[in-house]
Amino acid sequence: MAAHVLRLRFDLLLGALRGDGRRRARGVLSALGLAALAVLVSWGLLRLRGAADETAMVVTVVAGAAVALGFLIAPLVVGADDLLDPRRFGVFGAEPAPLAFALLPAAFVSVPVLALVVGAVASALMWTAHGVDGVVAVLSAVLAVVTCVLLSRVAFAVSALVLRERRSRELTGLFLVGVLVIALPVVVFLASLQWGDGVPVPLVAAVEVLAVTPLGAAWALPAGAVGLGGAFVVELLIALATPLLLLGLWVWLVRRLLTTIERPLAQRGRRGLGWFAVMPGTATGVIAARSLTYWLRDPRYLVNIVIVPIAAVITMVPLLVVGVPIPVAVLVPVPLMALFLGWLPHNDLAYDSTALWLHVAASVRGAADRAGRLVPIVLLAVPLLAVTIPVAVALHGQWSVWPALVGVCASLFLTGLGLSCVSSVLAPYAASRPGDGAFQQPQRTGGGLAQGVVLVAAIVLSAPTLWGGWLALGGDVDASWATLWTGLGTGVVVLALGIALGGVVFRMRSGKLMEFVEST
Secondary structure, eight states, X not given: OHHHHHHHHHHHHHHTTSSSHHHHHHHHHHHHHHHHHHHHHHHHHHHGGGSOHHHHHHHHHHHHHHHHHHHHHHHHHSOOOOTTOGGGGGGGTOOHHHHHHHHHHHHTOSHHHHHHHHHHHHHHHHHHHTTOOHHHHHHHHHHHHHHHHHHHHHHHXXXXXXXXXXXXXXXXXXXXXXXXXXXXXXXXXXXXXXXXXXXXXXXXXXXXXXXXXXXXXXXXXXXXXXXXXSOHHHHHHHHHHHHHHHHHHHHHHHHHHHHSOOOOHHHXXXXXXXXXXXXXXXXXXXXXXXXXXXXXXXXXXHHHHHHHHHHHHHTHHHHHHTTOOHHHHTTSHHHHHHHHHHHGGGGGGGGOGGGHHXXXXXTOOHHHHHHHHHHHHHHHHHHHHHHHHHHHHHHHOOGGGHHHHHHHHHHHHHHHHHHHHHHHHHSOOOOOOTTSOTTOOOOOSOOHHHHHHHHHHHHHHTHHHHHHHHHHHTTOHHHHHHHHHHHHHHHHHHHHHHHHHHHHHHHHTHHHHHHHHHHO
């Protein structure tokens, strides 16, 4: 059976080069891209043959763990069809255990795995040049490749069991944004470290922890053999145990796939519902999905999203003109951005027009309405702040202010959201209607008070956090960490109170709110 499945896998791999011209071009470009990446990574690894042992350990363990994590996560979010899905072979009456072992050799026949093998071989050659025994280097490469393949098999099986109907391009987009949120701050942090005297001590300590995890143990074996990282015996046990546990999990998942009734096609159709297929099937989730659709398509929202970062950066100009030092001026735009992002939903209900009747007619809880409307701005603001905060700190030059800046931004953003939850139902004012130009505003006699109150109140409530940030800017490390927890605590409390109070006001004023949106 294994030989037959392996032959089928080769046929499928070659079949990607058949078909129409667009399909062939896509297959060839993907293969060439992975081949180029494999060559580039191998070249970089081979250049480490003359580097210090610590440098080689850091690069291989971090890169190897990232690759293993990619093999685990990609099948869960990309939504590609699994050509080796065990259910495809269920009609032949194969037993689960033999089928599971028969599918494994074919799993090694793919372009990503072949690229991984090239990188693993380069890693083994590099460690051999560092004096590592060839048996250890080869064992490390083999265990690393086997672990990655088993991770992908397990991920595909889990995806087929529980995630198939919920994957969508929106979920993939969230995954890519999450990668950006994690990757860019890490890159900025690594670039800011002082590499002149070798690998920084904090980075070595982090890699030593990563070396005793299932993701990094196999890659860390050669470093452990020369006395770096964690204990070699511990790394070896983890590197050997991880594939064995994954193999047992794979066999169990194959049995589940062959004995579980497949969900009907009608449920799979939910994949075409966009954000409604991604968000939970609750009142808050449905409102969040509707709000996300508005925020990502309505020009009235898109203009606000674009203007806030630009306006925050422009504030640096007058500060530099009056002589504020550049290291201080580069920190100002990020808190201002957080303040305005928290302020944006202060009149969100006015943009609903006649859509508000859905919430009122369905007797939606006020708290669900308030919380659901905040999801779009949170999903937009968190990545934006996660990227700009480390960049601002890197330009500032002192990473000791990072906790303080996070605390200040969290306080301004979360308090702004909490106050906006109350403002949008207590004092809404006329806004441009759907279909109007993004810069077209209706004539109104009020509304300025609500805008100013939210901004000023957010600053006042964040005053203790802002004071702590000022002390941290002067070099007080303890004040920096205290500012982080003060800002988070203040923001979370105000946000929770705002959602609760805004929900009560929403229920009390639902009739007047309906009159407001119908008449504006």
